[in-house]
Amino acid sequence: MQLYYTPNSPYARICRIVAIEGGIMDGIELVQVPLRTPDSAALRHGPLGKIPLLVDGDLVLGESRLICGYLDQRSSRPPSLPGANDWQALAHESLMSGFLEGVTNWSRETRRSKSEQSAFILQVEQQRAIRALDHLERTAAAPATEPAITYGDLALVAALGMVDFYELVPDWRADRPALAAWLEPYAALSSVRESVPTQAAMNPLTPR
Ligand SMILES: N[C@@H](CCC(=O)N[C@@H](CS)C(=O)NCC(=O)O)C(=O)O
Known part of the structure; x- marks a missing residue:
């Protein structure tokens, strides 16, 4: 394979x-x-x-x-995937996937040459990401001893990884301690680190 x-x-x-x-x-x-x-x-x-x-x-x-x-x-x-009728878990996954898609679009736009970048797309994706981060801070689960390996949670891990790597929202942790704490056990996994x-x-x- x-x-x-x-x-x-x-x-x-x-x-x-x-x-x-x-x-x-x-x-x-x-x-x-x-x-x-x-x-x-x-x-x-x-x-x-x-x-x-x-x-x-x-x-x-x-x-x-x-x-x-x-x-x-x-x-x-x-x-890693919820059952076909587990609508709450699927809703959680859809939110995380949408956040990841948004920050991926944003990071792609930032990597285009300045003359090609769309100020409109940059603004739309920045606002979407800030809204999502604020929502995730309000709804963040307590950090887990054994973090769940689900597609939705990993989409959030990957999305926050993009936010950090491309410095899209450089200080996001400062105002969002619950979300930062949620991420910590994931950041400790060797699969996530590597x-x-x-x-x-x-x-x-x-x-x-
Ligand atoms: N919905 C797809 C998204 C995959 C995707 O966007 N992949 C990007 C790399 S992160 C890609 O292949 N880009 C190449 C291209 O757009 O030509 C998935 O979940 O796998």
């Missing part, structure tokens, strides 16, 4: 954490690919060139959530 990825992709990060925590990383070959270039090995398996992409025999599976569901079935841990985005792994948005 291969997982096509980039080290700094928050979506691939969620899949990697689920695989590591599920104890099944040994059976997965990580294949690092460039993005948005015709030479990406991911394009041998499909037309989109998007990651994460899981290839297992003739199965080519995109979308981090579906990949986590596939990994769940191979792991002995409790599933998947933190790094400057060394930065991919250009467009080929140089």
Whole structure:
């Protein structure tokens, strides 16, 4: 089984954490690919060139959530995805996924050249992120001794990782102690530590 990825992709990060925590990383070959270039090995398996992409025999599976569901079935841990009728858990997941999507869009916009950046998109995503952070502070659960390995919680971990890495809201912890405390047990997990985005792994948005 291969997982096509980039080290700094928050979506691939969620899949990697689920695989590591599920104890099944040994059976997965990580294949690092460039993005948005015709030479990406991911394009041998499909037309989109998007990651994460899981290839297992003739199965080519995109979308981090579906990949986590596939990994769940191979792991002995409790599933990272809620049941189909667990609407409260799905609602929680949808909020975290939407927050991650927003900060991902925001970070992409900040990485475009200044002349190409849209002030409108930057403002919309900044406001969305601030609203989400404030909401998450009000609703944050107490920090867990054993943090839950669910897609929704990991989407929040990955989103906050993007906020930190791209310094989108540099001082977010100062006014949001409950959210910062919620994150701490995750930050201590080796699966989370080893998947933190790094400057060394930065991919250009467009080929140089
Ligand atoms: N909804 C997708 C989002 C995946 C995604 O946006 N991947 C980005 C990297 S973080 C990508 O492949 N970008 C390449 C491109 O847009 O061409 C998922 O959950 O897997």
